[in-house]
Amino acid sequence: MRILLVEDTHDVGEAIAKRFEATGHAVDWETNGRDAAEIIDFTEYALIILDVMLPGMDGFEILKRIRKSGNAVPVLILTARSEIDDRVGALDLGADDYLVKPFDFRELEARARVLMRRHTGGEATNLIKCGDIAVDRAARSVHVGKREVQLKRRELTLLEVLVARPGRVFSKDELLDQIFGFDEAANANAIELYIGRLRKKLEGAKAHIVTVRGLGYQLVSGDAP
């Protein structure tokens, strides 16, 4: 996917660009704020990574321009400013996420992935429930009763599949296809691993994942007799 990176520190920009290029994204890297603002006007991106302190025009200005023109592209702000007010300000101005410098590059990559997926996924706000487990697909959050549980992307996908058809038994192969797609190499052991994690994270819920020997897995609400 196409990513715009606006960062004036040379070696930081280089590292970010390389990191994303290595995972198969196309990165346009700008060092001047004004130039970047012009490019955004006529190019479509899947994600914009924006530094705050920039020559020409600062990151907040650019962000304001983007949102004013009605562009909903996901924006991730990189801030080095000492005041955390900046971060709050960034979210108020319509940034989708922010990271404070110095940051972990794996974290940057992970967050960028979440933003791009959220944007392209286009899921409508919908809440699926099974017993006391509630999955909000838009917010990508899971509640067990009142408790909000943090799930990893694949765990969430797995739970989404199971929760959509409570009581239905899914085979491992079926789940493999749904979760990893065809291009990723994964085997049935991975499913066992994710099921294990999911069970641990849903501990305390009345609804639970049942192993149907030789067939696969099913989610039962726990309300039924």
Added chain:
Amino acid sequence: MRPEIIKNEPSLFGRLARRISVVLFIGAALLVTAAWYYAETAANKAYDRLLVGAALQMAESLSVEDGTLTARLPTSAFELLGLAERDRIFYRVIDTKGQTLTGYDDLKTPSPLDSARNVLSVEEGVYKGEPVRIARATRVLADPAVSGHAYVIVAQTNEARLALTRELTLRATILVFVMSLLAFVGAMLAIRYALQPVERLGTAVRRRDPHDLTPVTVDVPRELDPFVGSINHFMGRLNERVDLLQRFIADAAHQIRTPLTALTAQIDLLGAGKLDKAGRQHFNRVKERTSELARLTNQLLSHAMVIHRADSVQLEPISLVDVARRAYRAAIPITVDPDIVISFEAPDDRPFVLGDAVSLREAIVNVIDNALRHGTDQRLEVRVRASDTQAFVEVEDDGPGIPPESWEKATQRFATSKSHEGSSGLGFAIAQEVASAHGGTLSFRARDERGFTVVLTLPLFKGVVK
């Protein structure tokens, strides 16, 4: 550190009390002496009059009969002297030739008889080994047979005078004593009252939060103004220095950020792929240390910011659940170990607190971050709860926790714990700083079968939320 107060220095009250009592004592002694003197004079005057009166009567009673001087001493004279009951009286009448006409032959005046012929004099003297007052009266006789000066000497012991003197002095002494006592008590009350502002000022300064460097505003008498002025001046300077220091730390941390980001970028570019086993080990260490440095830099900035905000930001009602949820999202990296169960629980009613959302979030982020780095093994739970008067943010993990004896140390800056390598940094110090700025506390709950809990307690906001 120098000792706060030199303990041997007596109190102002003690000093004043001591000096005032010395002055009062000397004054009383002088007054009593004076009273004695006046009493003696008065007693002498009174009894001298009687003595002189008697002497005059006796002198008057001298007459010349048949050419000889005759003394027919009047009883009234003795009655007069008899008023002083316990005193003895001696007298002597001397004729014109200097012979004793009647009375004690050896009674003499201290000065020569003719030294003061026209004066009625009373003198001190000693007769028969006793101190006496001696009066003399002169009678001029102009009879052809007996002419010249005849003398009457009357002496009286001092008992009555002394008794009167003593009585007068005693009464005066009692008065002086009562007055001195009143003066002393009055002075002590006045001193205590006058010193109250000093005490008040002391209490105000002592009760102060050590971070509060705003000027002291206690009503004090004019005399203490220079003192309060000095304190405030000193605090002002201290405040400037602290500000300067904090700004320096913030600036320094900020300056470190950019190269640090570049450094992490370079490390990331380097990658561990091409390295052999030993090289990879070193590479990982560099990576770890860099992220530690990054974390510390962020904490330094955060700490400086939190302190800055504590005295510059107006607190407003905020939903603790919203703040805590945001902190929870910010503190937990997407790249966290997938085997850890992480959850967030909030009550149905949304507890509000009076606070600064940014500082509070920073505090909660740091507590969660600490738990994630040093505590959590398999499970981390963040909970928001509320009681009737307080709201709580609890961060529980299933790690080994902090032993109670180290709790106090844990909230200190850069406190190190033996169980983990390195320093836990400023995390708890930041949370503690924020808690106290909000009138709350940061506390720990000992590890039970579920885990170890860090609790941020804040007073619940009771007002109406807009």
